[in-house]
Amino acid sequence: MASSKPRVKVPKTASKDEVITIKTLISHKMESGQRKDSDGNPIPRQIINKFTCDFNGKTVFSCDLEPAISANPYLEFSAKVPESGTFKFTWVDDDGSEYSTESKIAVE
Amino acid sequence: MRNLPGILVAGVAATAILAAGSVLADQANLPSIDGVELKTRVDAPEGHPLPEIISGFEFRTKETQALELDDFTNPGFLMVENGEAAWSTVEGSAGKSCESCHGDASESMKGVRANMPKWNEAAGRPFTLENQINECRTERMGAEAWKWESDDMLSMTAYVGLQSRGMPVAVDLEAGDMMSWWEKGKDFYYTRFGQLDLACANCHEDNYGNYIRADRLSQGQSNGFPLYRLKWQKMGSLHRRFKGCMDNIRAKAFKRGSDEFVALETYLAWRGQGLSVETPAVRN
Incomplete structure (x- = not known):
């Protein structure tokens, strides 16, 4: 797949200070750099190397991704929601491009 | 390897497997x-070579099963979404998209995958979903045919296939000359190929439920294709799986879309009759 398309699943509403589960999935080939093409030349590494999740501008979760992670990486984590706001998800590619998406949550 | 409750345990004799199978059959x-x-287990009709028809789903670990059972975690849906977008994209000299003729896919494509391969009178041969899509593209849209294993084709077969999810596989062998293709597919299934001299039946009929090295053999059913295979790290067609099997037994594989593979697909659809379509399934 040429373009990387993120999918995220965040509950639309939560109660104050509730711990919610967030699921994310992005399409990416995660080329490890260890493989060779049919002519024996190494295929250059191209992976998503970093993922961050911000809530109202503050980072609540981030991680580095390594070459051994499989294609189309799936990440699941929890976050505590003190107030209504917006989650922003960012994936950073080796080639410098960033893929991001946002998701709103309302605290009732 | 862990032994999972509710799933066949490795290394037991074939009779024991069948006994365990019948207990599982009345799963609540x-x-x-x-x-x-x-429906991942159905009773085989009379004259069927298997005592019970079991989907590949049942042979996988609960972790792999969980991936398939949630559309969000199922990585096959990345391609389904591409297919959904392509459905309404105008392409070709006729200025049409799939949607121009077929409208809402969730209505018009319901059951299509379940009945494939289907006899095509004009072509005088059975059509797989890939054949049908390409005929639409070249004959009605004036667009270029897609390659069998291209992302475009896999996305579309996954999207169209999804509309039949849960419906029983039911191939119509009465139509046209389907029976001769079925016969040809059956011959293929029981013919030994390659340096390892193995037929499909040696693994998938005689030894399903047993381990072949680290992998548990399934019945080789086709109801989940195209599916996301974790080993491939992407979607793949049934014919890619056929080719993989033939490579494994050190045979020279037929081409994707070849008459041999279409005949085998026809026969396999009959072998898997009654199982629910699981497209896009997830396997290991």
């Missing part, structure tokens, strides 16, 4: 996705 809760139940 069928696996379901968003309320759509999947």
Whole structure:
């Protein structure tokens, strides 16, 4: 797949200070750099190397991704929601491009 | 390897496997996705070579099964979404998209995958979903045919296939000359190929439920294709799986879309009759 398309699943509403589960999935080939093409030349590494999740501008979760992670990486984590706001998800590619998406949550 | 409750345990004799199978057959809760139940075990009709027809789903670990049972975690849906976008994209000299003729896919494509391969009178041969899509593209849209294993084709077969999810596989062998293709596929299934001199039946009929090295053999059913295979790290067609099997037994594989593979697909659809379509399934 040429373009990387993120999918995220965040509950639309939560109660104050509730711990919610967030699921994310992005399409990416995660080329490890260890493989060779049919002519024996190494295929250059191209992976998503970093993922961050911000809530109202503050980072609540981030991680580095390594070459051994499989294609189309799936990440699941929890976050505590003190107030209504917006989650922003960012994936950073080796080639410098960033893929991001946002998701709103309302605290009732 | 862990032995999972409710799933066949490795290394037991074939008779024991069947005994365990019949206990599992009356499972109270069928696996379901968003309320759509999947029949992963069905009784075989008379004259069927298997005592019970079992989906590949049942042979996988509960972790792999869980991936398939949630549309969000199922990585096959990345391609389904591409297919959904392509459905309404105008292409070709006729200025049409799939949607121009077929409208809403969730209505018009319901059951299509379940009945494939289907006899095509004009072509005088059975059509797989890939054949049908390409005929639409070249004959009606004036667009270029897609390659069998291209992302475009896999996305579309996955999207169209999804509309039949949960419906029983039911191939119509009465139509046209389907029986001769079925016969040809059956011959293929029981013919030994390659340096390892193995037929499909040696693994998938005589030894399903047993381990072949680290992998548990399934019945080789086709109801989940195209599917996301974790080993491939992407979607793949049934014919890619055929080719993989033939490579494994050190045979020279037929081409994707070849008459041999279409005949085998026809026969396999009959072998898997009654199983729910699981497209896009997830396997290891």
